[in-house]
Amino acid sequence: MLMKRLAWFGFALCFAVAPFSVAVAAPQPLSPYVIEDKPPTKDGFSLVTLRNRSTKRALWQHQILGYKYTPVTWSPNHRALVIYQGGTLLVWREGKPLLEIGAPAVPGSKGTDHYDYSMGSVWSPDAKRLLVRFGLSGMSDFDAGRLFCLTFRGKNSKYSFLPSGYYVKDMKWRSNRVASYRPFLDDIYQVIGKPRLWRVP
Numbered sequence: 123m124l125m126k127r128l129a130w131f132g133f134a135l136c137f138a139v140a141p142f143s144v145a146v147a148a149p150q151p152l153s154p155y156v157i158e159d160k161p162p163t164k165d166g167f168s169l170v171t172l173r174n175r176s177t178k179r180a181l182w183q184h185q186i187l188g189y190k191y192t193p194v195t196w197s198p199n200h201r202a203l204v205i206y207q208g209g210t211l212l213v214w215r216e217g218k219p220l221l222e223i224g225a226p227a228v229p230g231s232k233g234t235d236h237y238d239y240s241m242g243s244v245w246s247p248d249a250k251r252l253l254v255r256f257g258l259s260g261m262s263d264f265d266a267g268r269l270f271c272l273t274f275r276g277k278n279s280k281y282s283f284l285p286s287g288y289y290v291k292d293m294k295w296r297s298n299r300v301a302s303y304r305p306f307l308d309d310i311y312q313v314i315g316k317p318r319l320w321r322v323p
Contacts, residue, residue, distance in 0.1 A: 153200030155181070170205070172214065182220045184212060197245035204252060206240040215249060215274065225256055226270055226281040241267040248298045250274055251322060255290055266291050266306040271322040282323045292317075 158171045167185045174181065186207045195204045201216040211223040225237040237256035244253045251274070255267035266289040271282045284290065288305035295301050302317045 153196060155200070155203075157194050157203070159186075172203075172220075182214070184220065195243050195245065197249035198247055199249060202245060202249040204243055204245075206243070209236065209238070211240065211243075211254070211272070213252070213272075213274075213279070218274075219277065221277075221279060223272070223279055226283070228258070229268075229283055229287070237268070241265070242293075244293055244295060246295050246298050250298065253293045253295070253301055255293065261289070264306070269293060269303055269320075271301070271320075273323060284320060286318075286320075 152175065154175050156173050156175045158173060160169045160171075162168050166187055168187075169183055170186055171183045172181045173179060186205075193205075197203065197215075203214050205212040209225050211221075211225075213221045213223055225240070227233045228235040228237060238258050239256070239262070241255035241257045241262065243255075246252070252272040254270050254272055256270060257267040261267050269284040269288075269290040271284075273280050273282065284303070286305065288303075289307070291304045291306045293301060293303045296319065299321055301320045301322060303320060304317050305314050307314055
């Protein structure tokens, strides 16, 4: 009799607990593409190749001096990527050619001065825009840079500068056209206020 009661209790407990169980997130699919790189040759260049994961076919190859490039930043759907090497962004989107895009000009310099390096990038959900922080000498010390949005239309691309002109610590997308960021004041070395929104062009 005791065993029957325990069995019934266990059966009822399963139904009582089940609605409150934590769902395990399904694993994300692998990218249909894979990046390969070879060690630098005697002339100091590495060969970076993008391949189709299933067919192993090379879609493009690019030479980069040494290992002077950042890790690949993939888009959410893994069908677009960006690599920063030297003063150039290497951008590829599925079905489009590989683009080499230089760092933007420093606002107010009339195009004569450009930023020195990238400080990270984030793809929009639809992979049509890329948030990028750029820095000049000293900006990396407090991990805050100038925020730009790189918009792609076909084979063309265009930078847009955050109108407020703040240094930015963190950035992310709220939607395909709205980004959020945390402004940083370099004179007091602090993040100010709550995250702010920017509707990009």
